[in-house]
Amino acid sequence: MYRSLIFKExxxxxxxxxxxxxxxxALIAYIFLWLAQTSGSMGIVNLWETIISKEFSLVGHVKYLPLAVGLLLAVVQLAPEMQSKRLKLTLHLPMNETRIICTMLGYGLATLLMLFTLATLALVAGISVHFSREIALSNFLTALPWFLGGLQAYLLCAWICLEPVWRQRIFYAIPAACVLFSFYGSASPGAYVAYLPFMLFFIAASFFFSLHAAARFKDGEQ
Amino acid sequence: MKSRNLISYLIIFVSTLAFLWGIPALVRLATYSGQSYPFVYFSSVVKQFCFREGSGKDVRRYDATGRQYSESEFDAALPMFNYRQLAVNGDMPDSINGRAVTVHDIRRSSIIFRYAKTDVSSPHTGLYVLLESMSGRVDLVSPGDAFRLGSTIEFIDIKTNAVNKTKSELYAKELDRRGFTFPAQWAAGDFNTRKPYDEGYFVLDARGQLFHMKQVSGKPFIRNTGAGDSVRVAHFSMLPVADRRFYGFVFDAQGCMYMLESPSYRLTKLGLPPVDMHRSEALIMGNMFYWTVAVTSPEGRKYYALDNETLRQVDEYAIARKANLWDKLSAWIFPVYVTFSDATKYVQPKLNFTTLAALTFNLLLALAYAAAVRKRKKAVAVACSSAYILATGIAGLAAMALLPGRK
Known part of the structure; x- marks a missing residue:
C-alpha cells in the first residue's frame, strides 16, 4: 500500500x-559563473579578503529558491487532492488516515531533502575548490536556514492546502507567515546558529498540523 | 484521530510563539519613535559640555550652564572640533590653555572610537589576514594569505588554497616560545589597508593572556602584553591613531575600559563607570585636552569628559531616554513578548518582560474570554483557556481564536 501511495505522489x-x-x-551553474567572473575582475585575494572582512556571502542568490520549491511542491502535491474532494478517496484507502497523510508528507519531505542535499553538496564542494573550509562552512551556515525554510514552507503550505475551509486557510496563513518570516531575517554568515534548534522545533511541530486539517476534512467541514 | 486534541494544542502553542513576536513587532513598527540626542562635545575653552540640537534654522547651541551661543561663538568655544572652520575663517587661536596649537597638532591628536554592543557577539569566519607592518612602502599591501587560529596557527595561501607549512611553523614556534597557550580564544585586529600603519592582531590565549602578534620585515613579532595579569580581558578594540599613543581599548569582564599604551603595553583605566558591553554603545571623541565619551544604553545617554593626559573624569552629564508611545503601550498590553536580540548579530529570540501592570490587561482578556464562552464550554476547559490567556495575553487569545471549534 505504501508503494502505491508513493507512486501516486x-x-x-x-x-x-x-x-x-x-x-x-541552473542557479548553481549561475553562482559558479558569477564567482568565476567576480574573482576574475576583483582578484581571488581581494575576494577572500572581502569575504573575511565584510561578511560577503557567496550563496546569496539561493535565498528564495528553496522557499519557492517548498511552497509549490505542497501546492502541486496537495491541491489536486482538494479539487473535487479527491482526498476523500485517498482517505478511504485500507490504511489508517494518519499513516496516509504521514506517508504523503514524508514523500514530499524526502523529495525536498534530496533536492536540497544535492544542491548544498554541489555548492559546498564548488566553494571548497577555491576557498578554505571556514569559508565553505560559513556559506553552508548562511544557506542552511533558507533550505530549512523550504522544508518549513512545504509543511505549512500542506497544512493550509489540506484545510477544507477557505476562511481557516486565511487564518492559518497568518502564524505560518510569522514563522516563515523568522527564517529569513539576517544574511550574516553563521548568524542563525543559535536559532537552529527553534527552526527544527517549528519544522517538527508543523509536520503534525496537516493531520489536524485532514481530520477536519474527514469530519466533513466545509 | 486519537491525538487530535494534542495537535490542536501544538498548533495553538506554535501560533502563540509566532504571535508573541509578530503582534508586538507590528505594534512597535507603528508606535516606536527613536530617541534623538543632541550633539555634545566638551569645550576645552569654557570647560563645559556644549550642546547643539535641531536642524536648519532651528538649531540651538548652548552649554551646560544654559548659555546660548551663536554659530561663530559655538565654533570658537569648540576649537578642537571646529578647527577646520576656524582655520578657513582665520579665527584659529595660536594657543589654548597656554599651549601652542596648530591645525596639524589638533589633527594628529584627534581620535574617534566607536564601540557597538554587537562587537562582542558576531559570527566570524575564523580567518584573519596579517599585513606586513614594516614593508618599507607608504601603503599597506595585502600579503596574499590568510591565517586560521585554532589548536595551532595555520597560514593558507589564497591562490592555491593550501596551507603554507613553512610560515605556519615559523609563527607556531614563535608563539610557543613567547608562552602562548593554544587554543586561542579570539583575535582582534583590523586588516584594512587604508589605515596609516599596521599593528597586526591582539590575541587572547587559552589562559586569558593578551598577546600582540604582527609581522615585521617578514618575521613574526609576538609579545605578551601582560594585560591578562592585571585584568580579565573580555574584549579588545584596535584603533590606529596618528600619534601612535596607544594600540586600542581593552574591556575587562566587568566592562571597565582601559587604554593599552604603545609601545609599553601599559594599561590606563578610563575614568568611566563600567560599560554594559551587551546593552550599551560608546563613542569617544578625543583631542589634545579632553576626551568626550558618550555611553548610550536603553535608559539614556551619559556623557563623560576625561582629561587627555590622565584619562581621569573631569565632568559628566546625563540625558534620560524619553518614553515613547511604544514604551507606554507595551507596558500596558504586552507583559511578555518576543524579539530578536539587537545585542548580537546572531539571530537569537529574546523574551522581554515589561511590567506587572500589563498582567491586568491579560486578566481582563481572560475574564472577557471566560464570560464569552462559559455557556458553550466545560468549566475545566474555560479555566485552562483563561489561564493560558492570562499568561500569554493577546498572542494566546489570537492563537486560540485561530482554531475553529469542533462540530
Whole structure:
C-alpha cells in the first residue's frame, strides 16, 4: 500500500521535481559563473579578503529558491487532492488516515531533502575548490536556514492546502507567515546558529498540523 | 484521530510563539519613535559640555550652564572640533590653555572610537589576514594569505588554497616560545589597508593572556602584553591613531575600559563607570585636552569628559531616554513578548518582560474570554483557556481564536 501511495505522489509531482532540479542546477551553474567572473575582475585575494572582512556571502542568490520549491511542491502535491474532494478517496484507502497523510508528507519531505542535499553538496564542494573550509562552512551556515525554510514552507503550505475551509486557510496563513518570516531575517554568515534548534522545533511541530486539517476534512467541514 | 486534541494544542502553542513576536513587532513598527540626542562635545575653552540640537534654522547651541551661543561663538568655544572652520575663517587661536596649537597638532591628536554592543557577539569566519607592518612602502599591501587560529596557527595561501607549512611553523614556534597557550580564544585586529600603519592582531590565549602578534620585515613579532595579569580581558578594540599613543581599548569582564599604551603595553583605566558591553554603545571623541565619551544604553545617554593626559573624569552629564508611545503601550498590553536580540548579530529570540501592570490587561482578556464562552464550554476547559490567556495575553487569545471549534 505504501508503494502505491508513493507512486501516486510521484505521478503528481514528477514534472515539478524535474523542473525544480533544473532550476537548482541552473542557479548553481549561475553562482559558479558569477564567482568565476567576480574573482576574475576583483582578484581571488581581494575576494577572500572581502569575504573575511565584510561578511560577503557567496550563496546569496539561493535565498528564495528553496522557499519557492517548498511552497509549490505542497501546492502541486496537495491541491489536486482538494479539487473535487479527491482526498476523500485517498482517505478511504485500507490504511489508517494518519499513516496516509504521514506517508504523503514524508514523500514530499524526502523529495525536498534530496533536492536540497544535492544542491548544498554541489555548492559546498564548488566553494571548497577555491576557498578554505571556514569559508565553505560559513556559506553552508548562511544557506542552511533558507533550505530549512523550504522544508518549513512545504509543511505549512500542506497544512493550509489540506484545510477544507477557505476562511481557516486565511487564518492559518497568518502564524505560518510569522514563522516563515523568522527564517529569513539576517544574511550574516553563521548568524542563525543559535536559532537552529527553534527552526527544527517549528519544522517538527508543523509536520503534525496537516493531520489536524485532514481530520477536519474527514469530519466533513466545509 | 486519537491525538487530535494534542495537535490542536501544538498548533495553538506554535501560533502563540509566532504571535508573541509578530503582534508586538507590528505594534512597535507603528508606535516606536527613536530617541534623538543632541550633539555634545566638551569645550576645552569654557570647560563645559556644549550642546547643539535641531536642524536648519532651528538649531540651538548652548552649554551646560544654559548659555546660548551663536554659530561663530559655538565654533570658537569648540576649537578642537571646529578647527577646520576656524582655520578657513582665520579665527584659529595660536594657543589654548597656554599651549601652542596648530591645525596639524589638533589633527594628529584627534581620535574617534566607536564601540557597538554587537562587537562582542558576531559570527566570524575564523580567518584573519596579517599585513606586513614594516614593508618599507607608504601603503599597506595585502600579503596574499590568510591565517586560521585554532589548536595551532595555520597560514593558507589564497591562490592555491593550501596551507603554507613553512610560515605556519615559523609563527607556531614563535608563539610557543613567547608562552602562548593554544587554543586561542579570539583575535582582534583590523586588516584594512587604508589605515596609516599596521599593528597586526591582539590575541587572547587559552589562559586569558593578551598577546600582540604582527609581522615585521617578514618575521613574526609576538609579545605578551601582560594585560591578562592585571585584568580579565573580555574584549579588545584596535584603533590606529596618528600619534601612535596607544594600540586600542581593552574591556575587562566587568566592562571597565582601559587604554593599552604603545609601545609599553601599559594599561590606563578610563575614568568611566563600567560599560554594559551587551546593552550599551560608546563613542569617544578625543583631542589634545579632553576626551568626550558618550555611553548610550536603553535608559539614556551619559556623557563623560576625561582629561587627555590622565584619562581621569573631569565632568559628566546625563540625558534620560524619553518614553515613547511604544514604551507606554507595551507596558500596558504586552507583559511578555518576543524579539530578536539587537545585542548580537546572531539571530537569537529574546523574551522581554515589561511590567506587572500589563498582567491586568491579560486578566481582563481572560475574564472577557471566560464570560464569552462559559455557556458553550466545560468549566475545566474555560479555566485552562483563561489561564493560558492570562499568561500569554493577546498572542494566546489570537492563537486560540485561530482554531475553529469542533462540530
Amino acid at each position: 510521484w505521478i503528481k509531482t514528477r514534472r515539478f521535481i524535474l523542473l525544480s532540479g533544473v532550476a537548482f542546477a
